[in-house]
Amino acid sequence: MTRPSSRRRWWAGLLTALAGAATGTLRAEALKISCGAVGQELELCQQAAQQWARKTGHTVQVVATPNDASERLALFQQVLAARSDRIDVFQVDVVWPGLLASHLLDLRPYSQGIEQTHFASFVANNTVRGRLVAMPWLANAGLLFYRKDLLQKYGERVPLTWDELTATARRVMEAERAAGHARLWGYVWQGRAYEGLSCNALEWLASHGAGTVVAADGRVTVRNAHAAAALKTAASWVGSITPKAVLNYAEEEARGVFQAGNAVFMRNWPYAWAPAQGAESVIRGKVGVAALPGGAGGRPSATLGGESLAVSRYSRYPALAADLVLYLTSADVQKQRALVGAYNPTLPALYRDADIARSAPFIAELADTFTNAVARPTAATGRRYNQVSNQFWNAAHDVLAGTATPDEALVRLEATLQRLGRNGKWN
Known part of the structure; x- marks a missing residue:
């Protein structure tokens, strides 16, 4: 587990790394995303974020986070409670949408209904008082x-x-x-x-x-x-x-x-x-x-687990951040993550994908489990x-x-x- 001193070092490093945004080091339309923590998860996030950057002409900075989920949540809560625009996009655990909902952007005005192609249980988990506060990205279930x-x-x-x-x-x-x-x-x-x-x-x-x-x-x-x-x-x-x-x-x-x-x-x-x-x-x-x-x-x-991507309400570029989230959670990116890292998609259609079935037959057998997964009562509480x-x-x-x-x-x-x-x- 990350020690308090590590948390202070991380926080200081974050502020230092992002200070350039205020001094012109980064372009005005630069986005900051906190996703993954280590290894292949972080690598795949960086790759997909840079693909979006090349496609749109904008800049994405991936902000490193502590490995421990509890430490990550505590830091995210600090950033959001301060109404800081230092991070635009957050990777959130399946039980966090309800905890962080008041600080997160409603993605429905930007999604054009694409959330309906994801597992319904995951979308329900990420919907708090009628607001879609996070887009499913990685599925997990017991x-x-x-x-x-x-x-x-x-x-x-x-x-x-x-x-x-x-x-x-x-x-x-x-x-x-x-x-x-x-x-x-x-x-x-x-x-x-x-x-x-x-x-x-x-x-x-x-x-x-x-x-x-x-x-x-x-x-x-x-x-x-x-x-x-x-x-x-x-x-x-x-x-x-x-x-x-x-x-x-x-x-x-x-x-x-x-x-x-x-x-x-x-x-x-x-x-x-x-x-x-x-x-x-x-x-x-x-x-x-x-x-x-x-x-x-x-x-x-099976209890639903997994990760989603959310946009801070305090982002200076909400539409741009929402576009990044929709790209990263798209079928093309999720398929690549499944093929390279065996990450379970949140899109039922990908469980019938022939390429995924050949490279990771284990994933193809899980569709029913995720379809019927039960969400923890985070939205209600x-x-x-x-x-x-x-x-x-x-x-x-x-x-x-x-x-x-x-x-x-x-x-x-x-x-x-x-x-x-x-x-x-x-x-």
Whole structure:
């Protein structure tokens, strides 16, 4: 994580680098974009931004940002709270539109309806009180990774429900342990008390038909029988098919267990595919990917993740900045990003693209997952989403740790969210 001193250095560097805009070093129509952080993500952003610059005759400066997402958000909030025009275009995480909406430009007057070609769930996530405050750029969603070789060995199919996953994981785990693989677990996921647990728990609830904690109209809906059943199922995994250590797992801890060959199933984001297939991976060629299971009476639900591009309301060139955003999120640029970096597009049509299907067949199989992805309640809760998520993951963690029953945790969670909201509603 970036230290406070690093944040101060970054902030000082940003002001120094951009000071030239006020002294004439840069052309008057120069735009500043903060996108990516390191490696290929930053490189592809720079390349596409320069393509736009050559096409339009304008200048684009890519502003470096800290690697850590929390540090990036804190810095973006500082820049926007100061109503600064030092950055025109921001790359924003999927949970940030609601937090930053009051500082972001409505893109609908510039988009000519192009947002309708993106995944509807992503557009809904980026629409706050009727304003399209960010354009989808990179899709992400929770997925089920599984050991193809072990399912084949025991004649098991990919589970379609959580009950099937529980039974299959237990059968394979017990059989393998009896054969000498004592460290094998059935299912690993993200159980630490942090945003990753909110993502997992939201998938459990939504797939059981339990809603999304706070509904789109602002009603607190988390206390219901379906939610209690979902949490009860998840708690039953801990210590049986899932190690108790999962209560401290984030994405990398879960991936480490799975990639070491010590789990049958794993819930994670698409990024876990590449390292699992790496040259030094002990499970290379043995991994399959599928949609997450559904609950009884529900359907498979994956929490929506990803990145978007937004324009600051304080930009001196809003129309120009919006044009840059629309170019970077266009089909041509997203296709190039998919071909070169295996980044998941936000345009359903690209999941049928023949070039992408040949170079990255894994991407082509994800369209349904993104179409049905469930968004976190950021639009309904706005700048207070972090409070909601914090209370949600703590309630889920209490159930998983056995310090509260699902009913007890949901009663307390409902009361807390009602108190934090306005007369029981969030908008």
